Amino acid sequence: MxxxxxxxxxxxxxxxxxxxxxxxxxxxxxxxxxxxxxxxxxxxxxxxxxxxxxxxxxxxxxxxxxxxxxxxxxxxxxxxxxxxxxxxxxxxxxxxxxxxxxxxxxLPNLPHSSVPAGKTPEDNQLVREGGTKPTLPEGSFPHWELAKKYDLINFDLGNKLTGSGFPVYKGKGAKLQRALIQYFLDYNINAGYTEYLPPHMVNEATAYGTGQLPDKEGQMYYVPIDGLYLIPTAEVPVTNIYRDEIVKENDLPIKMTAYTPCFRREAGSYGKDVRGLNRVHQFDKVEIIQLVDPAKSYEVLEEMVIHVEKLLQSLQLPYRILRLCGGDMGFTSSLTYDFEVYSAAQDKWLEVSSVSNFETFQTNRMKIRYKDSNGKMQLVHSLNGSSLALPRIVAALLENNQVAEGILLPEVLKTYFGAKLIS
RNA sequence: GGAGAGUUGUCCGAGUGGUUGAAGGAGCACGCCUGGAAAGUGUGUAUACUCGUAAGGGUAUCGAGGGUUCGAAUCCCUCACUCUCCGCCA
Missing domain, CATH: 1.10.287.40 (Serine-tRNA synthetase, tRNA binding domain)
Known part of the structure; x- marks a missing residue:
């Protein structure tokens, strides 16, 4: 606000x-x-x-x-x-x-001066690309076929148990989820983030604090009998940890990371890129959140971009970083970088992370403040980013790394997954 | 789910209708003391809105919301949360 x-x-x-x-x-x-x-x-x-x-x-x-x-x-x-x-x-x-x-x-947040004007995703600015697109062998498969072939994910079963968009991970597929979560968390903790495991449902005040309410209640699952919302991202509960708090200047920056499942109704997006893991109602994500001195928030934003970029590099996925144009940016953000990975069999760029500076837009709602050196109360700046959202990472990992013997995982996952090959 | 007890400032804790934004203590900040530190000692130490160049003033806030009263932290009602006991239960 x-x-x-x-x-x-x-x-x-x-x-x-x-x-x-x-x-x-x-x-x-x-x-x-x-x-x-x-x-x-x-x-x-x-x-x-x-x-x-x-x-x-x-x-x-x-x-x-x-x-x-x-x-x-x-x-x-x-x-x-x-x-x-x-x-x-x-x-x-x-x-x-x-x-x-x-x-x-x-009123949405004011865009930062570096935000390009524009209306649609076509107007987003390419910041840089990294990694190399693989050349796939003849007869390669999209990830939903591979998931079936190696019995990693069962979409039909999810349909039976819940509904479309609720995949069931099985065997190595389930283990791969666990490995990725563990790896991402460790990576963030190593960079000085404190791990949290927050509730997966929040009350109205919390949903309001980060900007999900009012107006976006249609995007969240709601449990009326208890008045609770299923979280669409860890950003919601984790940023609200400091709601109504006055923090010490010395405590800044506050760096937090959390794994949570994310629940999104995705109302109005039926039929659009919903194949396989491209768009689901429940997915796993590891998030990073920072509360920082306003003078340093753009520096921190760049740091977070590099942090996520290195994580993607370690997974050896081809990626690109976009600076979102004014029209494509979220309501609460001042500046957002989107990260996309290239999923080779689909020949598609998939968004896997979004790193944003909200300046005081969220903290003004939540009243997260510190006393500066002049003894004046100041709102801190809040930032967050995914590191990373799992389903599309999995899609790209499966598609890009398919070989005749199976799926060849990147080196960095070996200790977490316990093997290099899914067959 | 049933019964009871609670929720006061950064923290602990007093306050039961009148000058209480709130005793006392701890913490913190600054000063004195000290070779330096500890101890001791003095002073200060909420937030929002609002008026004012400023000094300073006004209004609100003692879990939240309503009510009684000239006047409420204090009395009444509703709700939320915490704790204890009982029940149920992973």
Missing amino acids: LQVAFIRQHLQEVKDRLAVRNFKEDGIVDRVIALDDERKKWQSEFEEIQAKVNSTSKEIGQLIAKKEAELAEKLRVEVAEHKSQLPSITDKLIAVEKNLLDEILK
Whole structure:
């Protein structure tokens, strides 16, 4: 959520930057300021009356102590008069505060100055590519065929147990999941991240904190009887660990990593790239999250990009890094890099990670702050990225590494998986 | 699921209707003391909004939301959470 004070001070800049996102602000920005003006007006009226009530009440107390009941009675009548004005003012104040919040919640985060303007994924900027695309032998298979051939993943069984998009991993397929999770976590812990294993369901306040609510409830699975949401990513519970906390400046940066399953309804995306593991409703992911000094957040973002890049390199997968254009960026992000791996048999680039700086957009909602050297409260910046989302990594690993004898896994997984070959 | 007890500032903990934003202690910060440190000692130590160039003032906040009252941390109601006992149970 943007800060009203910031909008007030940078009115034109805010509008210009929203335009980079291709976001039609439709007068929201001006309305926010107008509503905030109105809010101030009602608030000061309210406070003025309340101040009178408070001071008069104090006098009444003193008069009663001095046994001057008549005077006290007179003041009591006076207070009642003041108070009779309050309900209508309070109603207006509450209404205007609600309207203000409604409006400001409609505004997405402001894109960083390096974000290219643009509307669609075609406008994303290629930052760099790495690795080499394999040349597959004749008669090579897409991953869903390979998964079947080596009995690694059973999509039909998932259908039976739950529904489409809930694959069942079996045997070496299940073990490969476990190996990847373990490897990714170890890799992150080595880089100074603290591991968490958070709840996989969250309450409304938590979903609101990272920006899933309001508006995106359709993307989450919901358990109405308990009012809980299944997490779409570890970002949600883990970032909220520090909700309403004032951290010490020395504690920054706070680096956290977590493995969780992720649940996504993917409403409205039926029939689009849903084959095999390309898009599923439940998948495993290891996430990295940082809370940092605002002055250093872009430096940290680049660090995180390198961190994820090296992880991909260690898996020997061909990848490319994209800087998302304004139109393709998520609602809460200021700058996002997407990582895609090339899945050879499908001849497709698959998104496997998304690394973003949210600046204060999330922390303003969650009120995650620190006291700077001048003793001033500051919101920290939050960042996160996947390292990595498993299904598409598995898809690429299977497709790119298929040989006549089976699937030849990258060296780095050998100790985790216990073998180099899936056959 | 049933019965009971609780939820106060960074932490511990007092407070049961009036000047309590909140005693006391610990912690932390700064100073004194010291060769240096510990101990001792002095001072300071919430957040948000708002008015003000500032000094400083106002309003709100004692789990959350409502109510009673001139006045609520304190009384009443609802909800959430924690703990104890019983039940059920991986």
